[in-house]
Structure formats: C-alpha cells, structure tokens
Amino acid sequence: MTLACDNLGWSVKGTQIVEGVSLAAAPGEMLGLIGPNGSGKSTLLRMLAGLTQPSAGQVTLKGRPMAGMRRREIAQSLALVEQYAEAGERIRVRNAVELGRTPFLSALRRWGDEDDRIVSEALRAVDLVGFDARHWHTLSGGERQRVQIARALAQEPDVLLLDEPTNHLDIQHQLDILHLVRDLPVTSVIALHDLNQALFCDRLCVMQGGRMVEIGPPSEVLTDRLLRQNFGVCGHFLTDPTDGSPVIRFHMAHR
Numbered sequence: 001m002t003l004a005c006d007n008l009g010w011s012v013k014g015t016q017i018v019e020g021v022s023l024a025a026a027p028g029e030m031l032g033l034i035g036p037n038g039s040g041k042s043t044l045l046r047m048l049a050g051l052t053q054p055s056a057g058q059v060t061l062k063g064r065p066m067a068g069m070r071r072r073e074i075a076q077s078l079a080l081v082e083q084y085a086e087a088g089e090r091i092r093v094r095n096a097v098e099l100g101r102t103p104f105l106s107a108l109r110r111w112g113d114e115d116d117r118i119v120s121e122a123l124r125a126v127d128l129v130g131f132d133a134r135h136w137h138t139l140s141g142g143e144r145q146r147v148q149i150a151r152a153l154a155q156e157p158d159v160l161l162l163d164e165p166t167n168h169l170d171i172q173h174q175l176d177i178l179h180l181v182r183d184l185p186v187t188s189v190i191a192l193h194d195l196n197q198a199l200f201c202d203r204l205c206v207m208q209g210g211r212m213v214e215i216g217p218p219s220e221v222l223t224d225r226l227l228r229q230n231f232g233v234c235g236h237f238l239t240d241p242t243d244g245s246p247v248i249r250f251h252m253a254h255r
C-alpha cells in the first residue's frame, strides 16, 4: 500500500479528536474523506502527512513507518495542500511553486532545467500560465488555492493529500482540479464537502465525531441512511441524461 494508517488517534488536552482510524489507500487510488464540520478530516490529513504526531497508532508510507522518516524524505514522496495555506505576501507565484522542488535540491543537486520544466508544467496544469511574476498578495482566493496545488504538483509526489481543494474555486476550476487529480498517476486522499464532487472518488471514507464510520465505493457508502444519520439530510440519486452518471439532489431531512 502506498499510504496506510493503523488505529490512528490524536487527542488534545484530554479531548479525543480522532480515534481508531485504520485505512489503506491503494496505488493510484483517489480516496475521498467526507464528514460534517469538525469530524476530524483535517486532523487526519495532517497526521497522514506527518505534520501532526499521532497520539496513538501509526502511518506507513510505501510500507515504512512515517515516524522514523525525515521531513525531507517524506516530502520527496508526499505533498499536502492545506485548507488555509498561506505564502509570504511578497513572494511571486513562480517562486511559490518552485518551493515544491526544495525536497530534491542539495549542494550536489542544484536547481536545473528539469526543475524549471516541472514548475512550468505545474503552473500550466492549474491554469496559471502568465501568473509567474504576480505577487501572492495580489491574487484572488481561487488563484491562491491553485498556486498551492501547483506547488504540491511541483513536488511530483506519489501521494497527494488535499484538504478541500475546490474551496474558493469557480465551477470550471473546481472540475479542472477534480479531473486533474483523478487523472494523475498518484495516490490521493482528498477531503471534500460537496458530496457530488465526492462521486469522483474511487472510495469514500466517512468521518463522524473523529471516527471512521464507513469506507467503500461512493455508490455503496452514500446511502439514504448514512446521509440522514451523518449529514442530517435526505438525498436522492438522479441520473445525468448526458452521460448516465449519478447526481445527488439534497433535501432537508424532516426532524
């Protein structure tokens, strides 16, 4: 397995935030992380990225315990796009994306043409061609989000973790990013609130109160019972007449 965790937990000041989460993302899989606000998705992602030390359990990256790995080594395989990622106000877009190459640079391996090519490709992938010289503080929320995704792509990771990556994005760029992630030859774990977007994923992991309550293909996980119990809504599956794909229409649940 590319990325896995076993009995993962995190507590703060005696409060259990995440508890007993075990999962394994297969190579190339797009695993969605869904659940109501405060259910532990971001905390779980940060532990999977090695940024938050678990209070219990362990994460393994390509079969090796992450706890024994150096930050640089993790960053050579795994990239995280956080929900509210910031960058220096005065940094330019291209320089921000170039930071994705840092884990691969050293005194013996200096910046080269290949790094320039990778950065240009990452900017192109998120539709930011021509933004190279723009300062971070001049960018819109959606443009900033795409810079952060480009920075992660520039890491050329095997594992890509994304925390609500479609936040702030207009509908075209939301679809672009979801298609991009789905088509990349990487293992991805992606926290999403939009359950129609979650249908893009191969499997969904449902969080509730810090625990994983379901994992499986979207069609099996997003049942009427689960939508009511975990999200407090009713959902009806409809079929898109253009391509036969499922769409969920939500209604308020009668209490």
Ligand SMILES: Nc1ncnc2c1ncn2[C@@H]1O[C@H](COP(=O)(O)OP(=O)(O)OP(=O)(O)O)[C@@H](O)[C@H]1O
Residues within 6 Å of the ligand: 012, 017, 035, 036, 037, 038, 039, 040, 041, 042, 043, 044
């Ligand atoms: N450092 C902390 N101290 C206290 N409580 C925390 C801390 N970090 C997270 N929490 C709490 O843990 C819970 C889970 O937070 P987390 O951000 O992981 O949820 P989430 O599922 O990503 O939420 P959202 O959908 O709103 O982004 C929340 O109730 C949050 O307030």
